[in-house]
Amino acid sequence: MPRRKLPGQRPPLTHRQINRLLPFTNAPLFHALQLLATGDSARFHMPGHKGRPVFNTFAEVFSIDFTETYGTGNLYLGDGPIRDAEVAAARYFGAVDCFFLTGGSTQGILSMLAAAVGEGGSVLLDRGCHQSVCHACALLDITPYFIDAPLLEPFGIAGALPVDEAGRQLAAHPEIRAVLLTSPTYYGVRRNIEAFSVLCRAHGKKLLVDAAHGAHFTALGLPTPVLEGADLAVLSIHKTLPCMGQGAVLLCGEGIDRRALREQTVLFGTSSPSYPIMASIDLARAYMEGPGRAAYCRDAESCAALRQMLAQHTCFTPLSVENHAMLDPCRLTVCTAGTDITGRRLADMLWSEFGVACEMADSRNAVFILTGSDTGGTLLRLRRALRRLSARRHETPPPAPAAPFPPAERVMPVRQAWFAEHTAVPLARATGQICARPVTPYPPGVPLLWPGEKITGAHIALLREKWYNEDGDIRVVIR
Ligand SMILES: Cc1ncc(COP(=O)(O)O)c(C=O)c1O
Numbered sequence: 001m002p003r004r005k006l007p008g009q010r011p012p013l014t015h016r017q018i019n020r021l022l023p024f025t026n027a028p029l030f031h032a033l034q035l036l037a038t039g040d041s042a043r044f045h046m047p048g049h050k051g052r053p054v055f056n057t058f059a060e061v062f063s064i065d066f067t068e069t070y071g072t073g074n075l076y077l078g079d080g081p082i083r084d085a086e087v088a089a090a091r092y093f094g095a096v097d098c099f100f101l102t103g104g105s106t107q108g109i110l111s112m113l114a115a116a117v118g119e120g121g122s123v124l125l126d127r128g129c130h131q132s133v134c135h136a137c138a139l140l141d142i143t144p145y146f147i148d149a150p151l152l153e154p155f156g157i158a159g160a161l162p163v164d165e166a167g168r169q170l171a172a173h174p175e176i177r178a179v180l181l182t183s184p185t186y187y188g189v190r191r192n193i194e195a196f197s198v199l200c201r202a203h204g205k206k207l208l209v210d211a212a213h214g215a216h217f218t219a220l221g222l223p224t225p226v227l228e229g230a231d232l233a234v235l236s237i238h239k240t241l242p243c244m245g246q247g248a249v250l251l252c253g254e255g256i257d258r259r260a261l262r263e264q265t266v267l268f269g270t271s272s273p274s275y276p277i278m279a280s281i282d283l284a285r286a287y288m289e290g291p292g293r294a295a296y297c298r299d300a301e302s303c304a305a306l307r308q309m310l311a312q313h314t315c316f317t318p319l320s321v322e323n324h325a326m327l328d329p330c331r332l333t334v335c336t337a338g339t340d341i342t343g344r345r346l347a348d349m350l351w352s353e354f355g356v357a358c359e360m361a362d363s364r365n366a367v368f369i370l371t372g373s374d375t376g377g378t379l380l381r382l383r384r385a386l387r388r389l390s391a392r393r394h395e396t397p398p399p400a401p402a403a404p405f406p407p408a409e410r411v412m413p414v415r416q417a418w419f420a421e422h423t424a425v426p427l428a429r430a431t432g433q434i435c436a437r438p439v440t441p442y443p444p445g446v447p448l449l450w451p452g453e454k455i456t457g458a459h460i461a462l463l464r465e466k467w468y469n470e471d472g473d474i475r476v477v478i479r
Helices: 015-021 028-038 056-064 080-093 104-116 131-140 163-172 193-203 258-267 275-289 291-313 343-354 376-391 414-419 457-466
Strands: 097-101 122-126 143-147 176-182 206-210 232-236 248-252 331-335 365-369 422-426 473-477
Touching (some): 080 275, 097 258, 104 176, 104 206, 104 232, 104 248, 131 143, 131 414, 143 163, 163 176, 163 193, 176 193, 193 206, 275 291, 291 331, 343 365, 343 376
Parallel strands (some): 122 143, 122 176
Antiparallel strands (some): 232 248, 331 365, 422 473
């Protein structure tokens, strides 16, 4: 099929072309990024600013790259203009307090687990949690228990988390100190935080929410997790708002020892927190209180229109409120099940033929992050590209329901397995062994197997079928 160009579109550079163009200097990353930035592609992935900062000051980013000196404030002492910016952000997000993070939501997840669960404690986790939660368990010797969400068809992605199952686990394991949920998920599924909050209060547990993908909710009139009853929540400002990479915030509800919490952020943060990153968190919040709000509302409308167009005029299936009532209004998940291509193939074709880069793709879906920084032009390009690709596809019988990843038996603490002597073995020889490192397709960065879990033949079969080929290997504990 010949490549068709959309109006005004230059094809994106291939890796080989980029390499040929790179001058021989010692700044290869900078040059590679510069080439990509000056090329012509429609970016539907993080960071939320899409390479189009809404503030001109960012052209002079180095001029504001400061340190703790006269007038700049100190993040870890919580003073100066940094503190003022945190207070403004707390007000905007409806939180009792807010701490800036320059190590992404990862730093916030480590900090909130250290504060609410502590060394050697136990936690009840959404099995679809990000790998940083697993890292926290290894560092802090935390014992994880899990709740699994039934899969949403035909997407094969985690749907609503069963609150009653969480209640059963809390009753069975009274040593659990906190429950951690991911909401929204990478695919845009929101969880019923209010119901979990009621449950946690009834059992005297803390509720923690990884809302890394939900920093734009306030602009759309959706509550942040702390307004729905969570005790602590992290938001990656950089993922969906016009903020530099790694900018995130940790939000507190009532009754949190804030001094102790800030100390935990110090434990997991650099001693040189970036002022440009902190300033961009501050600017992103200010923007969302001004013109950003309308820009994101328009974006949510564009996302709804794209979902409708996909449902009516293509062979692809958009994740929409008909599939799951509670969704991120700005996340577009496009399912290719029932057609002759995979989500990954769709993503590759969008990039190679139309210069449209999605955020991630898996065997059944391609995921697009829409933000207030999208333009009419990039949205039109996405729309036309999806329609054109659909016109060339053939429908196939709907696939069998996606197989859930089989539950795993914990035979060793996460920390012990992580720090044990370990080796890589081919998948074919891993049955019966103990997993030493999280097995994590990235993105979405959700571990399928955790350190300390026993690897079964069923795990291997599914890993091979869906994620890794015959030659893949897996790290196992040496016994
Ligand atoms: C659900 C979820 N939580 C946490 C993180 C970590 O966020 P950050 O990259 O801001 O550290 C990610 C990263 O992709 C994520 O998808």
